[in-house]
Amino acid sequence: MTYPAHAPHAVSLLRSARLARSSKPFLARGGPRGERCAGCRLLPSHCICALCPAVPVHAGVCLLMADIEPLKPSNTGWLVADVVADTFAFGWARTEVNPALLALLADPQWQPYLVFPGEFVDSARVVTDVQPADGQDGKRPLFVLLDATWPEARKMFRKSPYLDKLPVLSLQSDQLSSYQLRRSQRDEHFCTSEVAALCLALAGEAHAAQVLEAYLDVFTNHYLRAKQQLPVDMEDAAHQRLKGLAHPC
Structure with a gap:
């Protein structure tokens, strides 16, 4: 079942803008064209729109996204925007910068x-x-x-002079990434929503961090179950943890 989509957030709007610029349709793996839910990008049979959590968050997140990241159904910056109300998203380009990004910074x-x-x-x-x-x-x-693959993120870091004056937060965590949808060559490289959760915890927002972690687990569960053409167990540990942490949007 597909649930009504929530109001579009920053990543959703960036995705729409990127699609509008495309000269040919973006065909994600995992299902025929037009088969994905507009609200969560999953197959309709595995939609998680009804599980989108509502939690107060004081911190903000600015996603600087590599060109096709907003189009990928596996992108977890989307989950950050679902949970963190003040999420901003901008496409990255080497030769230009969005004035709205400079104003935000x-x-x-x-x-x-x-x-x-x-x-x-x-x-x-x-x-x-x-x-x-x-x-x-x-x-x-x-x-x-920097919402991108690791090679892309390093390039973005080197070629974005407007970021040079910002303090660099280096996360010190012994936790190994559990993200299962796209693998880095190094286990300590986190996916975007894992990074955001660690940042929220550092900012004293432990509950919001836990909600985002639980939401990623549920999203990963639904994504992989859809890929394997298996039903979802709505009463399993991942769903129960999310349910216990947050109310639906």
Whole structure:
């Protein structure tokens, strides 16, 4: 069953804009054309729109997305936008930058942090802690995530001079990625929603982080079950954990 889609969020709008620029249709693997739910990108039989969680989040997320990331059904930046109300999404291009992105990074209500491994950055820029979401200076943390494959993310980092003045948040986690839909060559490379959850936890928003983690588990379950043409068990551990953490949108 396909549930009514929620109001389009930033990633959904970016996806629509990217599709409008395409000279040919984007054909995702996993089903015939037109068979995916507009609200969650899954096959209608495995739709998760009714499970989209509602949770208050004070921090913000800015997704700087490689060209076709918004089009991929497996992209987890979409899940971040489902959970974090103040999610902004911009397409990345080497030769130009969206003025709205520059305005966001300069907005005094936000303290931006570029999230990237510290081993590739001048140590003077690296931080491992962030201002809490309810910080005394009145600024809210804004986590800038490069939503791309690892080779693409490194290119984006090198060729985006407007990011050079931002502090670089280097995540220090011993957790190994459990994302099963697209594998990195290194287990410690997290998918976008895993990174966002770690950032929320650092900002003191542990509950929101847990909700996002649980939502990713449910999304992965539905995605893989659809790919394998298997029914979903709505009472399994992943669904029960999400249900216990958050109310539906």
